[in-house]
Every structure is written in C-alpha cells, then in structure tokens.
Amino acid sequence: MAHANQVPVEAGAKDFAIADIQAWAISFPVPEHNSVRLGVGRARKRDAVVVKVTTAGGLVGWGESHHGRAHTSIAHLVGHALRPLALGMDATDVHGVWRRIYDAQLAAMGTGAACAMAMSGIDMALWDIRAKAVGWPLYRLLGGASRPLRAYAGGVALGWQEPAALAEEAAAHVRAGYRAVKLRLGDSVERDTARVAAVREALGPGVVILADANTAYTLDDARRMVPVLGELGVGWLEEPFPAHDYRNYELARGYGSLPFAAGENHYTRFEFNRLIDDRAVDVLQPDLSKTGGVSETLRIAAHASAYKLAVHPHTSMTGINMAATLHVLAAIDGDGYFEADVSRGNLFRDELVATPFAIGADGCVRPPEKPGIGVEVDEAFIRDHPAIEGPAYA
C-alpha cells in the first residue's frame, strides 16, 4: 500500500531512489593507558554504528546512529526494521523518509529511544547525499556559513582522576587552544568539589569550566553541589539526574542560579518539548545521532530559538556525527559550543574518518568544506573492526 507521506520518485530524479541502506556495528578495545573513569564506569571498549545509504544513481551518504550501549541491536534495527520503509523513496525527500519512519515506528509503536537512534543515522546519511548532490558543504545547504564555532574540550575525557592530575590534563587542553573544558562529576560531593576547585585554581578565572554529572546525583547531592559549583564559576551542570526525572530538575532549579544542561538523552522534538516547557533547563544538548538526526535537531533548535535558549549539541562517537554537528552549529541560531572529543585514542574520530576538526588559537573550530558532511569513511576500517559484544564500561 502506498503510504500517504511517501512521495513518489519523479521521473527526472530516479537516480536519487534509495537503493540500499547498510548499517555496521563496530568496536575497538580501549587499552588501559587510554581508559577514563566516569560516572558511567571505566571505558573498556568503544562501540559505534555506521550507516551507509546508496542511491540508484550511485551517490553514497554516511551517517551515525548512536550505539545506545546495544550497538549490534541498533545496527540490526537500521538494517532490518527501517531499511524496508525507506527503500525506493527519494533520498532527497529527507523529511518524507523521516515522516514515514515516524508514522510506522515512533507514532504507531511509541517513541522508542532505539528507533530514534536508528533513524538518526539514516537521516544524517540522507543530508550527506543532498549536499553532495549539489556539491555544497552541508552547512551551506542548511543556510549557514563557515564561521568560527566555540569549542570545549569534552568527550570521554577529564574523568575521575586525582585533582592534580586532572588539573594538568585540563591545562594541557587550554595550552592546545581550548578556552572551555568539561569535567566529569557524579562521584562523591567531596571529590567532585576537590576536582573542580583544583581545575579552577590551575586555569584561573578566564577559562570556562563546565560540569557533567552523567545522571549520578541524588536530589541531596544537587542541593549541596549547586551552590558550590556556582561559587567556582562553573558554566553549567549537565545531567545531574536521568532525563525522565523531570520533577528533580524542577526542584533543583531552586538550589541556586547555576544553569542546568540536558538533552543528550532526550529523544525527538517531543521530549525536548517538555524539557522546554518545564523551564528547568537552560542549555539544550540534542545529539544528532540520537535525537532524530540533522532534521530533528534543526526542529529542536528552531523551537529553542523562540525562547532564546542555548543549543550546545552533544557529540559522540565517530567523526561522522562530529562533522555533521559542526555543519548544524554553523547553520542554527545562537553561539552554541561544539563538544570537541579530546579523548585519547578514539579511532572512530581519527581512523574511521580523518579527524574532522582542529582547535584554533582562538578556541574555535570550523565546519568541513568538502561536499556533504565532508568526511570520507574508510570502509576497510569498518571491516577490520567488527562488533565486540558486551558492556563498554565496567
């Protein structure tokens, strides 16, 4: 049965018919010397899901679906549940594909995080194809411009080491050009305070310090930490609580003036809708590979702009999502930060693709200039790094 939202491929655009959608779950082990301990545990391996869309005319688009700590399942979802919905559709009809998946899965089966992650990779790949089709870098197709984008040193880095060692790691990133760093909290109140104080002491007042509790705080932890982090001049406290603990966010809002950030675990505009309505969070952090791709992030950013809310997207895990995020940042309102993954030895950033960003002396990065998302994926790397099952953190 033809679907109401499935626009038939025009005769002149047959080359854009989606001929194939492939998804791979890939992994690499993290050696002990590169491992970081965070609130979610110690990293043992890295997982990712890479999505490739091919048109009948031979155009290839690449996207990333967040692994969701179930990378083989997410890849299976892309390749088996979503692929048949989009095959044969016009690859340039990116909103039509989104809507078709929405109708069949999110609307009919509930807003599942796994489906949102899976469809994110397809959406990203379709935007890659659209921009390649006109020969433009994606930011230009989105109505943006190449401009300096503020970046902070983040990713799976700056974890739970001793305060002095953490301060040295943070200082090294500042020497490299960063003017903002994000620390991982969610340990004990005392140790979190010691780490932030040591980094503030080492970096001085001119560097922006951000903090991420990775959902590990209780309400009482937040009651104690919010004033302390405020006094230490922290720019935001990210995810003190799990995404669905709406009431805790609202209550903790009263503990001080420290801005709260959240969004990497909010899926689609429909969950951001509530996040905005609740007025508990100042900084929205959609992740393109989780929340529904480039399309959905643009919708969320448009909603946020109506309330002058900051959008500082979350990024992980591969250079594909990082590059796509740079394009989106260059095209949306505001002066959003790019989360620069400064983790040691991230092969998904440096070998799956060529590292898609470089920090400048001005503390900023710029979007890639090649057509599309602007990264070339090494398919041999995909073959050589098959999925490793089991938890990535222990």
Ligand SMILES: [Mg+2]
């Ligand atoms: Mg976070």
